[in-house]
Amino acid sequence: MNKVKDTTTETDILNAAKRIFQHKGMAGARMQEIADEAGINKALLHYYFRSKQLLFEAVFKMAFSMLAPQLNEVMNADSSLFEKIRKFSNNYISFVLKHPYLPNFIIQELNRNPEFVEKLIAEDHFPNIEKFKKQVNDKVTEGTIKPIKPEQLFINIMALNIFPFIGAPLLKGFINIENQTYNQLMEDRKTEVAEFIINAIKI
Amino acid sequence: MNKVKDTTTETDILNAAKRIFQHKGMAGARMQEIADEAGINKALLHYYFRSKQLLFEAVFKMAFSMLAPQLNEVMNADSSLFEKIRKFSNNYISFVLKHPYLPNFIIQELNRNPEFVEKLIAEDHFPNIEKFKKQVNDKVTEGTIKPIKPEQLFINIMALNIFPFIGAPLLKGFINIENQTYNQLMEDRKTEVAEFIINAIKI
DNA sequence: GTCTATAGCCAGATAGAC
DNA sequence: GTCTATCTGGCTATAGAC
CATH class of the missing domain: 1.10.10.60 (Homeodomain-like)
Structure with a gap:
């Protein structure tokens, strides 16, 4: 009390x-x-x-710490590669539907201040994708998935999950749909993104 | 003269x-x-x-008009769906490697001023994806590709091509690589992105 | 801890000479 | 068309009362 x-x-x-x-x-x-x-x-x-600068940095760290641990947990879990992809896509999209401006904020400010990245990397819970990379390499060697660099697969997973939110205004213009319809597309992506990725790499 | x-x-x-x-x-x-x-x-x-505002709008229109026609040309060409995907990925990534800040600029300012989208749509060469949508629907009906909404496929194509540049600082941090290595990954994506997408949808 | 008032600076915009 | 000088407003930050 x-x-x-x-x-x-x-x-x-x-x-x-x-x-x-x-x-x-x-x-x-x-x-x-x-x-x-x-x-x-x-x-x-x-x-x-x-100062404004210090307030901003506090906000930025808070925002980043809402997103990063999720990535970390999923990527370092003991689950299989396909499960990771499914779980990350589902979790991430569900989360961002509730905080639609977060990804854009982070990406944007990292572009304006690239030196922020150094600071973030030094922090405790900065995401580490070594386990994920090993899993991908192992499966490629086994011949269980198509040959692909782990880095490229990782970029693809991030792109397919994050971009639809950052690029929403542009995409809505191109596709020519309203907010509600767009949100339904995002809803559908919770499962569809993972299946798209898995189809792309499975033998 | x-x-x-x-x-x-x-x-x-x-x-x-x-x-x-x-x-x-x-x-x-x-x-x-x-x-x-x-x-x-x-x-x-x-x-x-x-005024600053008018100068900005002039710059924005110029920037947008450097990117939009490319999209339009490829999407409305007579070529097959797979060719379109290959050509767009190759063209777009080649172009952006020469103008790395363009996509971020456009996306960013559209997020800040969503009303810009209305103005852009009214312009002459605003991209139209109807032909692309029809092509996708036809191939799904034929059973030549896996079932997918044209809108989702379009979003995926855009995401896989655009995000790696917008999210570069973040991705470099996650993957833990330097600029030169990252640029090589982008170079490789000129062909790899299209193959990834095609693998995801082909039967 | 919370407020009002204000210092001090900086940026966008304009006047006016050349 | 291009410049120097200046106005004006708005913004961050602080002083100081309560």
Whole structure:
């Protein structure tokens, strides 16, 4: 019972900042807007986080730490290669349907500040895909799947799962459909993406 | 011989603005930086384009018009479905290897200003994928490829070709490789992406 | 911890000379 | 068309009262 209030304002700020930063990016976001969203004033933002830069970094780390462990868990599980692909696609798409702006935010800010990647790699739970790579190489050697570099397969899995959300506005334009129909396509992808990948590599 | 000089300054500005906007985005770019890059001063930027917003829109349209026609040509060609997939992947990746920041720029700004999509659709050479959709549906009906919605196949093609460039910083971190090695992977994808897709759908 | 008020800077835009 | 100088507004950050 010793932390009923405590850091509730800090949490409010972080959540508000997350919403604003995800929509506008670091450069486009305004401290005033974040303050309004959090129901406080600008001065308090600086009281808690000192500067826009530091607030941004806190938000970015929080966002990244929501996504990275999932990847890590699935990739390092003991399950078979096909199960991993199925599980990752299903988990990831389900998660992103609830947080549609997260992937774009992360990718975007990593493109603007490539040095962030170094910092992330140094962190504890940064995803490691060695186990996955070994599994793919083993199956190729066995002749159980078609020859493919593990790196390429990994890129393909990420691309098929992540891009439909990042590229949503463009894709909706090309396909010429509304939000609801598009969401249904994403819903379907929870299972279809994995089957597409598995069809591509199975003998 | 009647336009030796003419609009050369305008072109210089557009090219400079393209470089800066692509790296920093609309919100992060500075008119001063664009002026420096173009070798002129701020006032001249406003003389030619009136405002940052108008300059940005000019750059955006230019960027989009470099990519869209390619998509259109390939998708509406008379070639077979598999040929289309091969040709698009090869063309697109070759092109983007020369302009690595273009896709990210477009996707990013469309996410920030979704209303841009409406404007683009109204333009002359906005890509149309009806022919592609019909081709896919026909082949599914014939039983020549596995059942798949044309929209899903289209999304997959786009994802596998575009995402590796947009997500490059993140992917490099995950895979733990340097730029040169990554570029080699992209080089290989010129042919491998299409084969991956074709393997996924062929009977 | 939370607020109001304001300092101080920087960026977009314009005026006006050449 | 191109420049220098300047206006004006908006934004981050801080001072200081409560």
